Amino acid sequence: MADVLYTGRKSESFMLRLPERMKEEIKRMAEMDGISINSAIVQRLARCLREERANEQ
DSSP states (O other), X not given: OOOOOOOSTTOOXXXXXXXXXXXXXXXXXXXXXXXXXXXXXHHHHHHHHHHHHHHHO
């Protein structure tokens, strides 16, 4: 995945509840990308936020 911006530095931790199906899908995608579930979630959130900012302009 080209959007690698999660480095683990200066990050905050919090609990996230996900529907089981969503968690399994994210886990599968993370495994395919060779990254952790956490990194997969962070990358997708970052991409979504960038796209939303671009659409607001």
